[in-house]
């Protein structure tokens with residue numbers, strides 16, 4: 035993830051390319067030539083840098099092998115061979131770096147409601163309303179209340195499983211956020227209510243996972259008229275979009291979040307607690 039710190043050289047010019055240092059992605063200049071005395075993590079960055087690769091190609095092992103014969107240095111040849119390996123940056127790494135660069139650029143362009151004086155700052159209250167509609171607290175409270183109020187076994191079963199799904203979502207998102215540790219976009223104003231400490235991180239968007247999982251859940255278990263089904267889908271899409279417009283997330287955080295939430299629903303189905311399972315569990319608890 036791009037370091038939001040002003041130290042970042044690419045903020046003041048140069049093309050954004052990513053490298054990972056301490057699990058963080060930073061900008062680096064494409065225009066700087068390869069520095070042989072670079073620390074190892076920078077050398078690693080330069081390996082994924084196509085321009086740097088071109089620069090290195092101009093001193094490729096074949097060329098240097100010729101020049102090394104003039105110097106006759108065995109160690110020089112060793113370095114050339116070593117560099118020969120670095121000259122083949124993996125296509126996946128380059129593609130990933132480019133994707134991340136596009137992601138950062140797009141997310142910055144789309145963060146038009148990040149603060150009141152942003153270009154679409156007047157839409158911020160509406161975006162924050164969408165944020166609240168996808169927040170964990172109203173969903174947990176609403177589901178727990180419906181479970182409590184439900185007087186049919188079928189209704190209780192559905193609400194219990196939705197509650198379980200919501201809790202599972204919180205745990206899984208917290209694990210991924212803690213592992214990936216991608217910082218929120220620099221233009222985000224951290225004024226969200228009721229967050230966990232892992233919510234300082236942005237990958238994946240918890241709102242997007244919850245929205246995707248809940249939408250699948252509701253469409254599968256509630257009998258809704260077609261216009262309502264469309265509305266539910268639209269709501270999820272808008273929650274995802276609002277995350278980027280508010281500057282809370284990069285586009286990939288939300289896209290991955292939607293995918294993760296979609297998959298989480300499969301997990302909820304696999305772990306489905308039926309009245310029989312519940313009775314069995316209760317029986318086991320009572321006998322222990």
Ligand SMILES: CC(C)=CCC/C(C)=C/COP(=O)(O)O
Pocket residue numbers: 169170171174226227228229230233235236238239240241242277282
């Ligand atoms: C306090 C509870 C129950 C949930 C926290 C919900 C929350 C604030 C998630 C962060 O969402 P994003 O990752 O989309 O910003």
